[in-house]
Amino acid sequence: MAALAPAATVGSVLAAGGADRNDLQVLLAHTIGVTRTKLLSNPQAQIHPAQLSCFKSAHLRLQAGEPLPYLIGEWEFFGASFAVSPAVLIPRPETELLVEQALQLLQPGARVADVGTGSGCIAVALALHNRSITLTASDAAVAALQVARANAQRHAVSPRIQFVHTHLLRALGEFDLICANLPYLTTQEAAELAVGRHEPRLALDGGADGLQLIAELLATAPAHLAAGGAMCLEIGAAQKAAVCGLAAAAFPAARVQVLPDLAGHDRLLVIQDSP
Numbered sequence: 001m002a003a004l005a006p007a008a009t010v011g012s013v014l015a016a017g018g019a020d021r022n023d024l025q026v027l028l029a030h031t032i033g034v035t036r037t038k039l040l041s042n043p044q045a046q047i048h049p050a051q052l053s054c055f056k057s058a059h060l061r062l063q064a065g066e067p068l069p070y071l072i073g074e075w076e077f078f079g080a081s082f083a084v085s086p087a088v089l090i091p092r093p094e095t096e097l098l099v100e101q102a103l104q105l106l107q108p109g110a111r112v113a114d115v116g117t118g119s120g121c122i123a124v125a126l127a128l129h130n131r132s133i134t135l136t137a138s139d140a141a142v143a144a145l146q147v148a149r150a151n152a153q154r155h156a157v158s159p160r161i162q163f164v165h166t167h168l169l170r171a172l173g174e175f176d177l178i179c180a181n182l183p184y185l186t187t188q189e190a191a192e193l194a195v196g197r198h199e200p201r202l203a204l205d206g207g208a209d210g211l212q213l214i215a216e217l218l219a220t221a222p223a224h225l226a227a228g229g230a231m232c233l234e235i236g237a238a239q240k241a242a243v244c245g246l247a248a249a250a251f252p253a254a255r256v257q258v259l260p261d262l263a264g265h266d267r268l269l270v271i272q273d274s275p
Contacts, residue, residue: 008046008047009043009046010032010040010043010044010047011043011044013028013047013052013055017059026068026072027058027059027062027068027071027072030072031054031055032047032051058071065194066198067199069084070084070085070090073085075090076091077091077096077125080124080125080155082120082151082154083119083147083151084147085143086198086200087146088119088143088147088203089118089199089203089204091119091121094265094267095122097234097268098122098179098232098233098268099122099125099129101232101268101270102126102177102232103126103129103130105272106126106130106176107176109132110130110132110133110134111133111135111136111175111176112133112134112136112176112177112178113135113136113137113169113172113175113178113179114126114135114136114137114138114180115168115178115179115180115182116139116140116168116181116182116183116203116213117138117144117145117148117163118139118144119144119148119151120147120149121151122179122181123137123161124148124155124157127152127160128155128157134161135160136162136164136172136175137161137162137163137164138164138166138167138172139163140166140168141200141202142165144203149163168216168217168220169217169220169221169223173224174225175224175225175229176230177230177231177232178217178224178225178232179233180217180234181233181234182213182214182217182233182234183203183204183205183213184211184236184239185206185210186205186206187206187207189210190204190205190206210236210239211242211243214233214235214243214246215246217233218233218246218247218250219246219250222250222251225251227274228274229273230270230273231247231269231271232270233271235266235267235268237265237266239266240258243269244256244258247269247271251273253274254271254272254273254274255272256270256271258270
């Protein structure tokens with residue numbers, strides 16, 4: 001970042017920041033404690049030296065590759081803001097497809113499982129958009145569950161979500177809908193991913209073929225899915241044939257389909273079991 005005058009303004013800081021203008025705007029707005037809209041509406045506003053120091057420190061971390069959501073401690077998903085930390089995967093826009101499809105499948109009073117909940121963004125988004133359902137959100141990482149609980153409290157849906165420290169569906173009951181965004185990258189892909197240096201490996205690494213946990217979940221799901229229930233699982237773009245085979249083996253009488261994301265990539269496995 002270029003040198004700044006002692007009495008730096010919003011405009012001068014943004015101009016000195018280089019090409020990553022959008023990230024700079026978000027980072028500076030967070031540092032000052034204003035909305036991005038308010039920040040941009042007053043480019044002549046002066047920045048307190050202490051705030052400037054904090055911003056410069058955070059900007060160095062951003063340049064070093066640390067994800068912006070971790071620097072500001074929150075990220076937007078499905079129209080709501082969620083707390084995030086290096087203990088959880090950063091919510092991705094493509095995962096909103098899972099929430100959209102799940103909301104279409106929900107019946108009043110449905111019992112829902114969010115397996116590998118991470119930040120809790122899926123469970124909380126579903127709870128916010130359907131007030132009749134109850135949810136169980138599981139994760140193998142205690143630190144992730146702490147973030148998920150905080151997000152449920154943040155959005156006032158805690159009474160309808162039970163958080164459980166367990167592996168997948170182990171020791172859990174029966175559900176009308178099972179959702180999961182489990183790791184689906186291969187071990188090699190996870191190691192090569194730029195943000196993989198910062199995001200939890202447990203949330204990225206799906207084993208040698210990327211299907212280790214997805215295959216295990218599908219194999220155990222029949223004992224936990226109610227008659228006529230459904231599953232929504234996010235998958236990798238090259239995994240359609242493999243996951244459809246696993247789904248057909250686990251649910252021979254079910255309707256199995258894979259939906260594309262906005263980029264046209266295969267992204268969501270949907271299983272609708274027969275009543």
